[in-house]
Amino acid sequence: MKMTLREYRLRLRQPFTTSHGTEEVQSTLIVELEQDGLRGYGEAPDNTYFGVSTDDVRNRLEHCRALIESTPWDRPEDLWQAIHRHLEGCSFGLCAVDEAAHDLWGKRLGKPVHELWGLDPSKAPESDYTIGIDPIPKMVEKLQEFPGWPIYKIKLGTRDDVGIIRELRKHTDAIFRVDANTAWTADETIHNSRLMKSLGVEFIEQPLKAGSWDEMRRVYQESALPIVADESCVTEGDVEKCVGYFHGVNIKLCKCGGLTPGLRMAKNAKRLGLRLMIGCMPETTVGISAIAQLLPLLDYADIDGAVLLETDIADGVKVERGQVRYPTVNGTGVTLLT
Numbered sequence: 001m002k003m004t005l006r007e008y009r010l011r012l013r014q015p016f017t018t019s020h021g022t023e024e025v026q027s028t029l030i031v032e033l034e035q036d037g038l039r040g041y042g043e044a045p046d047n048t049y050f051g052v053s054t055d056d057v058r059n060r061l062e063h064c065r066a067l068i069e070s071t072p073w074d075r076p077e078d079l080w081q082a083i084h085r086h087l088e089g090c091s092f093g094l095c096a097v098d099e100a101a102h103d104l105w106g107k108r109l110g111k112p113v114h115e116l117w118g119l120d121p122s123k124a125p126e127s128d129y130t131i132g133i134d135p136i137p138k139m140v141e142k143l144q145e146f147p148g149w150p151i152y153k154i155k156l157g158t159r160d161d162v163g164i165i166r167e168l169r170k171h172t173d174a175i176f177r178v179d180a181n182t183a184w185t186a187d188e189t190i191h192n193s194r195l196m197k198s199l200g201v202e203f204i205e206q207p208l209k210a211g212s213w214d215e216m217r218r219v220y221q222e223s224a225l226p227i228v229a230d231e232s233c234v235t236e237g238d239v240e241k242c243v244g245y246f247h248g249v250n251i252k253l254c255k256c257g258g259l260t261p262g263l264r265m266a267k268n269a270k271r272l273g274l275r276l277m278i279g280c281m282p283e284t285t286v287g288i289s290a291i292a293q294l295l296p297l298l299d300y301a302d303i304d305g306a307v308l309l310e311t312d313i314a315d316g317v318k319v320e321r322g323q324v325r326y327p328t329v330n331g332t333g334v335t336l337l338t
Contacts, residue, residue, distance in 0.1 A: 001033055001034065001035040001068075001069050001070075002033070002034045002035070002069060003031065003032065003033055003034075003061070003065055003068050003069055003097075004031075004032040004034065005029060005030070005031060005032075005058055005061060005062075006029070006030045006032065007027065007028070007029050007030075007054050007058065008027070008028050008030065008284075008313055009025055009026075009027050010025065010026050010027075010028065010284070010309050010310065010311055010312075010313070011024065011025055011026075011309070011310040011311070012024055012025065012026060012282060012308055012309060012310060013307075013308060013309065013310050014132070014142060015132070016130075016132040016282060016308060017132045017133040017134060017155070018132060018133060018155045018157065018179075018181045019133070019155070019156075019157030019180065019181040019182065019183035020048075020049040020181055021048060021049065023048070023282070026045060026046070026281075026282045026283070026309065027045070027046040027053075027054045028043055028044065028045040028046065028054065028283060028284060028287075029043070029044045029045075029046075029054040029057050029058055029061075029093075029096060030042070030043055030096070030284075030286055030313070030336070031043070031044065031061065031093075031096040031097055031099075031100045032100060032336070033068075033097070033100040033101060033103075033104050034104075035104065035108075036108075038104055038107045038108060039103075039104070039107075039336075040099075040100040040101060040102070040103030040104025040105070040106075040107060040331055040332075040334075041099070041100050041103050041286045041314070041332075041334045041336055042095065042096035042097060042098065042099025042100035042101070042102075042103065042258075042286065042287070042290060043095075043096050043099060043283050043284060043286040043287035043290070044057045044092040044093050044095060044096035044254065045092070045254065045281045045282065045283040045287065047092070047254070047281055050092075050255070052092050052254075056090075057090060057092055057093040057096070060087060060090040060093050061087075061090075061093050061096075061097070063086075064083060064086050064087060067082065067083055067086060068083060068097060071083065073101070075105065076098060076101035076102045076105050076259070076260060077260045079097070079098070079101045080094070080097075080098050080101070080257075080258060080260040080261075083097065084257060087257075091235075091254065091255055091256065091257040092254045092255075094257040094258055095253050095254045095256075095257050095258040096258075097258070098257065098258025098259055098260050099253070099258055099259060099286070099287065099290035099332065102258075102259050102290065102293070102331065102332055103289075103290070103331035103332040103333075103334055104331065105331065106330045106331030106332065107330045107331040109330070110330055111330055112293070112326065112329075112330055112331065112332070112333060113259070113290075113293040113331060113332050114292075114293045114294075114295075114296060114326075117263070117293070119293070119294075119296035119297065120296050121295070121296060121324075121326050122296075123295075123296040124292070124295035124296050124298075124301065124324045125295060125298055125299060125300060125301045126150050126151060126301065126322040126323060126324070127151070127301040127302060127303045127304055127319045127322050127324060128149065128151035128152055128153040128175075128177055128300075128301070128302050128304065128322070129146050129149040129151070129152055129153070129304045129307065129322070130152075130153045130154075130155065130179075130302070130304055130308065131143055131152055131153070131154050131155065131168070132155050133155050133156070133157065133158060136160075136163065136164055136167050139154075139164060139167075139168060140167065140168060140171055143168060143171055143172060144171065146307075146321075147172075148321045149174060149321050149322045150174055150175060150321070150322045151174055151175040151176075151177060151202075151322060152168070152172070152174050152175070152176055152177070153176075153177045153178070153179055153205075153302055153304075154168065154176055154177070154178050154179070155178075155179050155181065156178050156179065156180050156181075156183065157180050157181055157183030157184070161178075161180070161184075161192060162192060162195050162196065162199075165178065165196055165199050165201065166199060169199050169200060173200075174200075175200060175202050176196075176199070176200055176201045176202065177201065177202050177203055177204075177205065177300075177302075178196060178201055178203075178204050178205065179204075179205040179206065179230070180204065180205070180206065180207040181205075181206060181230075181231075182206055182207070182208060182209040182210065182231055183207075184207040184208060185208070185215075186208060186212075186215040186216075186218055186219050188207070189204065189207040189208065189219045189223060189227075190218075190219060190222045190223055190224075192204070192207075193223040193224040193225040194224045196224075196225060197224045197225050201225060202225070202226075203225050203226040203227065203228050203247070203248070203275075203300075204223070204225050204226070204227050204228070205227075205228045205229075205230050205250060205277075206228070206229060206230040206231050206232060206250075207219065207227065209231070210231040210232045211232075213245060216232070216245040216246070217244065217245055220244065220245050220246060220247070226247035226248060226275065227246050227247050227248075228246060228247065228248040228249065228250050228275065228277055228300075229242045229245075229246040229248070229249045229250060230250040230252070230279065232245075232246065233246070233249040233250060233251070234252075234255045234256065235255070235256050235257070235261070236256065236261050236264055236265050236268070239265050239268050239269050239272065239274070240268070240272065242274065243272050243273075243274065246274070247274070247275055248269075248274050248275030248276060248277055248299065248300070249265075249269050249274050249275075249276065249277065250277040250278065250279045250302070251265050251266060251269075251276070251277070251278050251279070251294075252278070252279050252280065252281070253278075253287070253290065253291055254281060254283075254287075259290060259293065259294070262278075262294060263294065266278075266294055266297045266298070267297075270297065275299045275300070276297065276298045276299050276300070277298060277299065277300035277301070277302060278291055278294055278295065278298055278300075278301060278302065278303065279302040279303075280302060280303050280304070280305035281305055282305050282308045282309060283305040283306065284305075284306055284309065284312055284313050284314055285306045285312050285313070285314040285315060285316040285317065285318070285334065286313070286314045286316065286334050286336070287305065288303050288305055288306045288316070288317055288319070289314070289316035289317040289332040289333045289334045290332045290334075291303050292317040292324055292326070292332075292333075293332055295324060301324070303317075303319055303324070304319055306318075306319070307319060312337070313336065313337055313338050314334050314335060314336050314337055315327065315329075315334070315335040315337060316329070316332065316333040316334040316335065317332070317333055
């Protein structure tokens with residue numbers, strides 16, 4: 001098996017702001033695994049908040065190249081098990097290799113990954129479209145640029161978060177989800193939840209800083225809306241910790257290390273009675289197509305990452321006004337365009 005690494009710098013449609021900062025360009029590393037004329041693809045986007053750079057990921061993968069290329073495997077989890085200790089602290093790189101292995105696995109067997117898992121893509125939930133923080137008129141403009149989506153995810157963490165939701169509500173009847181990205185206090189969360197429930201908000205994502213467990217228990221008990229963990233649920237061991245503190249968890253493949261642990265996290269969350277969401281970074285159709293294989297297991301989807309980009313580099317799973325369209329291509333469905 002041969003591994004090829006390709007790096008891209010892609011402009012976002014609009015500057016994307018959360019409570020963690022603003023990004024205008026997304027760098028990403030695409031991993032290709034080739035064997036017997038078949039190619040599988042995975043993705044590791046950079047992320048300032050998590051301190052992840054494509055240079056660092058490339059260096060870690062190059063260090064493990066011989067192991068990745070020489071390890072025999074029949075199922076992707078065999079390769080993941082062989083390499084994950086060698087990529088400790090590099091979950092984004094591990095994720096990219098694991099996604100590529102799943103894509104290659106499905107292409108080897110002539111079936112989509114979700115079919116090999118026994119999942120029905122017709123059961124995939126609709127995805128939201130994300131509106132980053134901006135002055136309120138600009139946020140309205142962003143919403144109107146992508147009309148007709150059934151769900152919008154609104155990034156918050158300003159001095160007038162309820163005012164933002166009130167104004168956006170004037171322009172659409174769609175469901176709102178809000179993501180405070182750890183910017184609120186417990187009192188703010190409980191207060192805002194009561195006002196936002198009447199404004200058609202479905203749930204609140206990660207209002208408090210990760211590790212604020214005592215305050216989260218009070219929010220969990222007193223919030224008028226469900227609370228979904230993001231920064232508090234990174235790896236497999238975090239799922240069980242969230243029981244009694246969050247109503248649901250958001251799985252991100254880059255943070256947990258790929259589809260192999262992501263599938264285990266999803267099954268464990270369902271077993272524990274947690275609502276289940278999957279999210280993404282601003283990433284191309286390579287990463288989005290991998291993420292989409294899990295959708296039939298989920299309650300909520302937030303996989304608009306490729307829509308946020310000015311230019312994409314791949315064909316595969318597409319999200320159009322919230323509807324998830326699966327291609328007639330095996331594996332995760334990815335075809336690299338450039």
